[in-house]
Amino acid sequence: MSDLKFNKGLLGWFASNHVAANLLMLFIVISGLLTIFTIPMEVFPDLSIDMITVTIPYLGASPEDVEKGVILRTEEAIGGVDGIKKMTSYCSEGVGTVLVEVDEYADTKEVLDDIKAEVDRIITFPKETEEPEITELTTRSKVISIMVSGNTTEKTLKSIADQIRDDLTAMDDISLVSVAGIRPYEISIEISEKNLRQYGLNFDQVAATVRQSSLDIPAGSVKTTGGEILVRTKGQRYYGPEFEDIIVLTRPDGTFVRLCDIATVKDDFEDIDLYTIFDGEKAAYIKVYRIGDQDAVVITNTVKEYIKEKQQYLPDSIKLSTWEDESQILKDRLQLLLKNARIGLILVFCCLALFLDLKLAFWTTMGIPISFLGAFWLMPIFDITVNMLSLFSLIVCLGIVVDDAIVVGEN
Numbered sequence: 001m002s003d004l005k006f007n008k009g010l011l012g013w014f015a016s017n018h019v020a021a022n023l024l025m026l027f028i029v030i031s032g033l034l035t036i037f038t039i040p041m042e043v044f045p046d047l048s049i050d051m052i053t054v055t056i057p058y059l060g061a062s063p064e065d066v067e068k069g070v071i072l073r074t075e076e077a078i079g080g081v082d083g084i085k086k087m088t089s090y091c092s093e094g095v096g097t098v099l100v101e102v103d104e105y106a107d108t109k110e111v112l113d114d115i116k117a118e119v120d121r122i123i124t125f126p127k128e129t130e131e132p133e134i135t136e137l138t139t140r141s142k143v144i145s146i147m148v149s150g151n152t153t154e155k156t157l158k159s160i161a162d163q164i165r166d167d168l169t170a171m172d173d174i175s176l177v178s179v180a181g182i183r184p185y186e187i188s189i190e191i192s193e194k195n196l197r198q199y200g201l202n203f204d205q206v207a208a209t210v211r212q213s214s215l216d217i218p219a220g221s222v223k224t225t226g227g228e229i230l231v232r233t234k235g236q237r238y239y240g241p242e243f244e245d246i247i248v249l250t251r252p253d254g255t256f257v258r259l260c261d262i263a264t265v266k267d268d269f270e271d272i273d274l275y276t277i278f279d280g281e282k283a284a285y286i287k288v289y290r291i292g293d294q295d296a297v298v299i300t301n302t303v304k305e306y307i308k309e310k311q312q313y314l315p316d317s318i319k320l321s322t323w324e325d326e327s328q329i330l331k332d333r334l335q336l337l338l339k340n341a342r343i344g345l346i347l348v349f350c351c352l353a354l355f356l357d358l359k360l361a362f363w364t365t366m367g368i369p370i371s372f373l374g375a376f377w378l379m380p381i382f383d384i385t386v387n388m389l390s391l392f393s394l395i396v397c398l399g400i401v402v403d404d405a406i407v408v409g410e411n
Contacts, residue, residue: 025370032373039379041386042296043141043326051137052112054078054098054119057130063091069126070096077118083111112136140176141290143299144325146307149283150318154269158182160318161284164310168288173302176291181276182284183269187240195262199249206248210259213237213246240267278321285323300327333391340395344368344402352409364409368401 014021056070071089075098078084083106088099100115102108116134148161158179165177189210196202214237222229237243244260251257259265276283288303290296307320314320345365352361375394384390 028370028374028377031377032370032375035380036373036376039376039386040293040295041298041327041330042290043143043330043388044139045385045387045389046141046291047139049137049139050102050104050108052100052102052108052115053133053135053137054100054115055133055135056096056125057094058096058126059094059128059130061094061126061128063093066091066094066096070129071098073122073124074098074119074132077122078115081111081114081118082106083114108136141296141326142287142324143290143296143327144288144303145323146286146288146303147278147283147321147323148285148318149278149281149321150315151281152315152317154182154282156318157282157284158185158269160314161286164286164306164320167310168286168303168306171302171306173294173298174288175294176289178287178289180285180287181274183272183274186268186270187243188266188268188271189243189259189263190266191263199257199262201249201262206259206263209248210243210246214243240265278323279319281319296327296330300325330386330388330391333388333395334386337391337395337398340398341368341372344398348402348405348409351406356409360409364405367405368398371401372398 014024054074056074058066058070061069067089071091074096075087075089078098078100079087083103084100085103086101088101090097090099100111102111112134119132119134146164148157148164150157161179161182165179168174168177189206191203191206196206213235215235217233217235218230220231222231237246244258244265246259247256248259248262249257276285278285288299290299304322307322311320345368348368349361349365352364372394375397379385379390
């Protein structure tokens with residue numbers, strides 16, 4: 001009852017103090033107009049699904065070996081971490097994955113740090129395992145995709161796609177771009193058992209030599225009168241011909257055997273069944289994501305402008321096309337809101353002007369855009385963006401405000 005009296009008193013005070021009411025209205029209108037153009041636009045808001053994955057590569061191992069050598073030890077290590085609701089493990093050839101579901105009350109970031117600390121303490125992993133990858137699963141909003149298609153080689157498509165990815169990530173409005181739909185690069189070294197026996201070598205020796213010959217190693221620092229100089233040996237190899245020159249055996253007489261003498265080095269793609277067809281031609285596609293406070297519509301416009309400019313420098317056999325423009329449904333929803341708002345304003349004004357007073361109709365109608373400008377002013381304060389969910393809520397509220405405006409005006 002006290003709240004009701006307070007509301008009546010507050011409304012009554014504004015009714016008798018027109019200057020204060022007009023100043024408040026002016027403040028809401030100005031604040032809304034200044035804020036509406038700064039609210040980020042996204043298709044769907046970024047959400048954390050309270051899931052953490054622990055992925056441990058164990059190359060060449062069978063699913064049974066992955067379970068015994070990796071999965072069981074990981075589960076034992078992280079089983080006591082506070083905040084874990086459920087663990088699910090997956091074993092496949094060459095990799096093991098533990099999917100951790102976090103309790104609702106727990107902080108996912110803290111659980112992630114605790115899991116990293118426990119996994120780092122494990123010293124009984126097989127030597128063949130690689131560095132574990134521990135990440136939090138989050139929803140990433142893909143805004144638009146770029147299709148690179150043409151009657152050309154797979155290497156050409158891969159090269160162009162990588163170049164487009166680097167160009168887009170260098171722009172101010174775009175931070176996350178990934179290449180998909182095409183096989184990743186791989187350097188494979190094939191050695192026959194006959195060649196190994198001929199030179200008295202085994203596979204482990206050759207693998208260790210290749211591994212040690214492709215490293216960047218820091219070598220300390222040297223202090224000089226001009227300052228401190230960092231010394232680093234650069235030996236990382238990235239291309240097939242570089243691996244062919246690796247010396248795998250040195251004889252007592254000073255002669256040596258290179259890797260190309262006993263093995264076949266292939267600088268090609270991974271041997272997997274993966275290909276993409278777009279408009280009947282081989283293709284690769286680039287996914288462009290929105291992260292942080294970036295605007296989905298701005299990203300889409302930037303990508304389309306880039307495609308127009310980039311197409312001029314590509315051969316006629318290569319075609320760039322946009323695909324899965326998610327921002328279009330956001331634009332359609334926004335147009336629906338604006339269309340309903342126009343119809344609502346006209347409906348309220350006409351009804352009140354025909355059956356009541358013209359001045360009353362005008363000010364009642366003005367209450368609709370003023371209330372929405374107030375909502376836009378408050379959205380950034382509550383960390384709300386313009387997205388499919390918030391626009392749907394505004395459309396629902398628009399109908400309520402229009403109906404209430406007629407009822408209040410009539411009373």
